[in-house]
Amino acid sequence: MLQDKKIIVGITAGIAAYKxxxxxxxxxxxxxxxxxxxxxxxxxxxxxxxxxxxxxxPALSALxxxxxxxxxxxxxxxxxxxxxxxxxxxxxxxxxxxxxxxxSLLLTTYLSARxxxxxxxxxxxxxxxxxxxxENLRRLAAFGNIVLEAPAGELASGLVGQGRMMEPEDIVxxxxxxxxxxxxxxxxxxxxxxxxxxxxxxxxxxxxxxSSGKMGLAIARELAERxxxxxxxxxxxxxxxxxxxxxxxxVVSAREMLQACLDRWPGMDCAILxxxxxxxxxxxxxxxxxxxxxxxxxxxxVPNPDIAAEMGKAKRPGQILAGFALETNDELxxxxxxxxxxxxxxxxxxxxxxxxxGFAHDTNRVTLVDALRxxxxxxxxxxxxxAADIVDHLALRLGRAGNMxxxxxxxxxxD
Numbered sequence: 001m002l003q004d005k006k007i008i009v010g011i012t013a014g015i016a017a018y019k020x021x022x023x024x025x026x027x028x029x030x031x032x033x034x035x036x037x038x039x040x041x042x043x044x045x046x047x048x049x050x051x052x053x054x055x056x057x058p059a060l061s062a063l064x065x066x067x068x069x070x071x072x073x074x075x076x077x078x079x080x081x082x083x084x085x086x087x088x089x090x091x092x093x094x095x096x097x098x099x100x101x102x103x104s105l106l107l108t109t110y111l112s113a114r115x116x117x118x119x120x121x122x123x124x125x126x127x128x129x130x131x132x133x134x135e136n137l138r139r140l141a142a143f144g145n146i147v148l149e150a151p152a153g154e155l156a157s158g159l160v161g162q163g164r165m166m167e168p169e170d171i172v173x174x175x176x177x178x179x180x181x182x183x184x185x186x187x188x189x190x191x192x193x194x195x196x197x198x199x200x201x202x203x204x205x206x207x208x209x210x211s212s213g214k215m216g217l218a219i220a221r222e223l224a225e226r227x228x229x230x231x232x233x234x235x236x237x238x239x240x241x242x243x244x245x246x247x248x249x250x251v252v253s254a255r256e257m258l259q260a261c262l263d264r265w266p267g268m269d270c271a272i273l274x275x276x277x278x279x280x281x282x283x284x285x286x287x288x289x290x291x292x293x294x295x296x297x298x299x300x301x302v303p304n305p306d307i308a309a310e311m312g313k314a315k316r317p318g319q320i321l322a323g324f325a326l327e328t329n330d331e332l333x334x335x336x337x338x339x340x341x342x343x344x345x346x347x348x349x350x351x352x353x354x355x356x357x358g359f360a361h362d363t364n365r366v367t368l369v370d371a372l373r374x375x376x377x378x379x380x381x382x383x384x385x386x387a388a389d390i391v392d393h394l395a396l397r398l399g400r401a402g403n404m405x406x407x408x409x410x411x412x413x414x415d
Contacts, residue, residue: 001176003031008077008084008113010106011051013041015156016088016122016165021046023087023168024054030172035077037061037106039093063105072105078112083179086110087148088122088165091133097145098136116178120148120171125161142242146225148174151382152362162362170385177388178225184400185391186227191264191271192220193307195235197254199281201299202290211276213237215324215364218387219272220246226391231268233260235275254278254304265311270320270394273308274348280304312343320397322390325349325369335369345397346370348390368393 007027011020020036027034036051036059048059064071078084086093086106093106097119102108110117119140127133128150141147148171152162166174194216198206217239220232224245232241232248235257241248249264251257254277265271280301290297308323315321323344325335335349349367365380368389378389 001030001179002027002172004033005031005082005179006033006035006080007175008035008037008081008109009055010084010086010089010093010110011036011038011042011046012086012088012090012093012106013039013045014088014090014122014165015045017042017045019165019168020087021050021054023171024051026168026172027175028055030176033057035060035081037077037109039104039106060105063108074105074108075112077109078114081113081115083115083175084110084113084117085120085171085175086118087120087171089119091121091123091127091130091136094119094121094133094136094140098139116146117144118146118148118171118175118178120166121150121163122165123150123163124155124157125159125163128161128163138240138242141221142244144244146174146178149362149382149384166382170382173385174388183227184395185223185398188223188228188270188398188400189231189268190223190228191231191233191261191268192216192223193233193235193257193261193271193273193275193277194220195237196276197235197257197278197304198252199254199278199304200285201282202286202288204289207278207281207301208236209276209278211235211237213239214362215383215386216272216274217241218383219274219390222384222387222391223272226395231264233257233264233275235277254281254307258305258307258310261307261311262314265314265319266316268319270398271311271322272390272394273311273321273323275307276326277307278304306342308338308344309342315343320345320394322346322348322394332367332369332375335367339369339371344371346393348386349375366390370397 011017024034034055036055038061051059060072137147148166150163153164154160155163195213196209196211198208200206220230223230224243230246232246249260251260281304283300283302321344325338325347327334335347339347347369349369363380364383364386367375367377369375
């Protein structure tokens with residue numbers, strides 16, 4: 001996927017800059033032509049000589065060469081590249097990119113680039129979680145840039161949390177996805193549901209679960225990045241996704257989610273149902289807050305509608321319907337039974353028994369269970385990577401995979 005691709009690697013002044021040398025070497029080994037652009041302060045973390053040696057071309061930083069006055073033409077650099085990567089992307093550089101500042105060769109090249117732009121943030125956890133940083137990342141994604149969310153782990157400060165730069169091998173894999181898949185889902189209409197549902201007990205209490213919606217939002221983003229028009233039906237979640245090809249519909253209860261999905265399903269080519277819908281709801285909702293009186297509170301619960309089953313009944317020929325199965329025992333058998341019972345084309349199976357998988361984690365480990373093929377297990381990955389695997393499988397099912405490898409054959413070869 002990277003053979004002869006022209007890639008600009010922008011390096012900014014963070015401790016993770018040392019990983020950029022490993023990243024550049026990995027890209028060159030894949031056959032890419034790499035042009036490094038550093039900010040001036042990044043040179044304090046990794047030297048231009050090291051990067052020039054690894055990339056086999058001078059590492060640039062200034063707008064002009066002071067020795068001979070040679071101008072480093074940022075417009076030509078932006079037109080030359082098939083892809084631009086900024087890794088690490090510090091909070092300072094993200095802020096400048098999000099607001100159109102152009103005070104360095106790296107930033108002027110970014111503003112001139114007509115190719116896909118990928119950013120791999122790296123900073124301490126409080127900086128990464130700060131509302132200004134989150135807003136800048138949101139804006140960059142809304143501009144069409146691809147954000148590789150920073151995974152959690154031990155940071156240079158000694159703290160542990162989200163903010164590490166994605167590992168070089170994972171960045172390379174992400175770039176292969178970006179360059180290898182292109183816009184194969186252009187024109188596709190996709191429905192995704194995400195998050196929990198809340199079933200009211202009274203005006204202040206509800207029945208719900210711990211779903212964060214991270215997996216569903218990652219799937220919606222991946223579909224949109226590949227050209228699909230996405231309708232995201234989201235339960236009550238705090239996470240935001242801003243993308244020009246994603247329409248968001250907010251709901252609260254299972255019945256609201258069902259209606260929103262059924263209303264839109266006839267106009268869709270496919271749907272991926274990742275929401276953790278409450279199976280039951282109170283038979284009656286108290287009009288006022290229930291006062292605690294020291295006695296046991298008994299609630300009668302009635303079944304909620306089965307969104308996947310209802311959409312399966314309404315599925316027309318040519319539509320692809322996928323669901324999720326979160327199991328704690330007999331995982332594969334239960335998933336295969338659910339596949340047949342609900343009229344799904346494939347199921348994404350994950351287990352609460354798997355460390356690092358399930359609710360609230362940034363990672364997941366899944367098995368793709370398809371009606372037409374043997375199950376395909378995947379190792380523990382970030383949810384963005386899992387989303388890419390799921391959308392790969394969807395593209396194959398829709399006949400839109402182009403020259404992408406079959407994820408099943410790739411995984412079997414890896415095993």
